[in-house]
Amino acid sequence: MLRTHTCGQLRKTDVGTEVTLCGWVESKRDHGGAVFIDLRDRYGLTQVVVGPPEADAAMIDQAGRVSTESVILIRGNVADRLEGKTNKKLPTGDIEVRSVHFEILNTCETPPFTPSQSDLPGEDLRLKYRFLDLRRPEMLRAMVLRSSIVKAMRDYFAEHDFIDVETPILGRSTPEGARDYLVPSRVHPSKFYALPQSPQLYKQILMVAGFDRYIQVARCFRDEDLRADRQPEFTQLDLEMSFVDSDDVIGLIDGLVAKTAKEILGKEVQLPLPRITYEEAMRRFGHDAPDLRFDMEIVDITSVAAKTEFRVFRGTADAGNFVRGIPVKNAATKYSRRQIDELTEYVKNDFGAKGLAWFRVEDDGTLWSPISKNLEPEHLEEIKTLMAGEPGDLLMFLADTWETTCKGLSGLRRRLASELGLIDPEALNCSWVTEFPMFDKDEETGSWNAMHHPFTAPLASDLELLKDDPSKCRAQAYDLVINGSEAGGGTIRIHDPATQSVVFDLLGIDAETAEDRFGFLLNALKYGAPPHGGIALGIDRWVMLFAGLDNIREVIAFPKTQKAADLMTEAPGGVDKAQLEELFLRTAKVPK
Structure with missing residues (x-):
């Protein structure tokens, strides 16, 4: 050296x-x-x-x-x-x-910025000169944290007798919701590989092969629109187990959460982690990944709204929709009329709500609002009781469809918690959401879509609903939620061809298409497939949450922008005509 x-x-x-x-x-x-x-x-x-x-x-x-x-x-x-x-x-x-x-x-030329400067330049410049940005102590700490978390995960699963198996990067296109990244084959003209959205099918086949416990730190790719917490290529801790049910998988990951929280953050996590059903999560928090670091639960007052003469509330209830709200404790004097108007525009513009109704709980316990004169005193009292309103509270309501009230109140709940300082930045709140619906319906086409993926098994008690009423069929699915973000998701898989065929039929996948896309899996299921299930944990997101950050690009060494571009290498880039000809390709004219 x-x-x-x-x-x-x-x-x-x-x-x-x-x-x-x-x-x-x-x-x-x-x-x-x-x-x-x-x-x-x-x-x-x-x-x-x-x-x-x-x-x-x-x-x-x-x-x-x-x-x-x-x-x-x-x-x-x-x-x-x-x-x-x-x-x-x-x-x-x-x-x-x-x-x-x-x-x-x-020597170093005059850099566009230095790692020690306190006023950071814009993210685009930092990504273009990522080799300089990675010299910053904050970036180094994030990369070290990432390495430590991955090591803790590998150690944990090695202790539990898992086998680390690498699955192919070049595979077959089997769309799972997002678009595939396609790779043309030179030796098979007009044929394409696809980069994996997950190792889902391979790991199920490993269970058929008798490997029993599989683990992999897997690189995955999805050609989808990006957000601050998503990337076109990402890393997940992927696992599968044989002869297990949901409780077995959840219990195993409970132990992993406790181990990583203790080793990485020095925090004790009480086990078992709390569990709530999907229906309960949507009813209480309006979101399938609820942030449980603060209260402000959603309350349904539709029963009262149906009795009032206030047109907005009564009309909503009569139309079969909902009036739901959140109690904001001790906030009556913290939001001016102008600020409430800004919140109204927020729920209208971001979530499609028609408006925002609100009441202040006065010192004498009465409710006041510009609309309070439209409601009878006994109805106002009922609303206050349902909302557990106390003097100084601010009660906020949406009158709309179930979906809009869920989205709007969930967004409002998170925004108010942030503005009012209700979130402890040091808190680590982990929970499970279970019993997701098997399907959701496309409102435009009326067809069914898989909530997770088409290989998810229904609850045994709901098996008959696959034929009788798919809308009520619940899945053996479970999501790990950390501080209001989905940190992992998994299911128990369908392991018999008959049930898999019924699910494919519901999803509009005919036998010929199923054979073309998933024939190798369907064939494997005929040869003694054990009951099995697993989960994928988003490593990028775990690191982001453990680091207390809100931008996933801060914990990836060489991330892409929200337009899926690498500003440092200028990828994606063009290729010369000879390369395209070797692949039997030519590019179409890009429309303006």
Whole structure:
């Protein structure tokens, strides 16, 4: 090695030792005759002094001219810092290295930004110069955290006798909801591979093969519209188990959550993690990944609305829709009329709500609002009772369809919790949502879609509903929720061909299409497939949540933008005509 020690390693016990350090120039201070350099590597920072009597004039001049972020090698002696010059913020703050040899390994041009600057540039510039951005301590910590979480996961599943198996990246296109990324084949003209959206089918086949417990840190790809917490390529901890039910899988992941929370964050997690059904989550929180770090649960007052003469409430109830609201504790004086108007526009523009009704609970316990004169006192009292309203509370309501009230109140609930400081940034709240519907209906076509994927098994008690009433059929599906974000999702799989055929029929997948897309799986199920199930945990999202961040790109070394572009490498890029001809392809004219 060029170096004997790292820049975070030296202590007072090393005083008098000759060492060689390599790293990047974080900063320098020329004191006229002596140059002080803060030398940085991934392990820390060490102060280097280039000055007499150890350094001659030429070396001091060279050190004075070196630019920040250049890479240097120094050899010197470890010494105590002068009295009053120690830096208690640094582990190496009691010592310095007095250089006897100074060597520039590589210079750095004037960078567009420096890793140490406090005012960060825009994200696009940071992504273009990602190699500089990754030098920032915050990015380094995120990458170290990611590595630690993955190691903890691997260790945990190794202890539970899982086999790590790599499944193919080049596979067959079997659409699972999002668009596939396609890869043309040179040796099979007009044929395409697809990059995996998940290893779903392969891991089921591994269970048929008798592997019993499979694990993989899997790279997955989905050509879908992006958000702050999504990427076109992502990493998941993928597992499958034989001879299990939902409780077995959930119990195993409970242990993983407790282990990682303890090892990575030093937090104790009470087991078993709480579970709520999908129906309960939508009724109480309006979302299938509810944030349970704060209260503000949704309350249904449709029964009262149906008795009033207030046109908006009564008309909504008579149409078979809902009037639902959230009680915002001690917020009556915290939101002005102008701010409530802004919240009204928020639920209208973002969630399609028709408006936002509200009441303040006055000091005498009465409800006041511009609409309170339209309701009888006894109805106002009923509303207050249902909402458990107390003086100083602000009660907010949407009158609309079930879907709109769910989306609008869930969004409003999260926004108000953030604005009112109700969320403890140090909290780690983990829970399960279970018993999802098997299907949802496409309102435009009237066809059924799988809520998770077409290989999900129904609850045994709902098996007959596959034929009688698919809308009421519940799945053996379970999602892990951390701080209001889906951190993993899994199901017990269909392991018999007959049930799989019924599900395909409901989804409009005829026998010929099923054979074309999934024939290899259907064939495997005929040869002694055990009951099996599993889960996929989003590693990128776990790291984001454990780091307390809200942008998944901050925990991925080389992420894509929201337009699925890599600004550093300028991918995707063009290819020359010869490459296309080899693949029997030509590009269509791009429409304006």
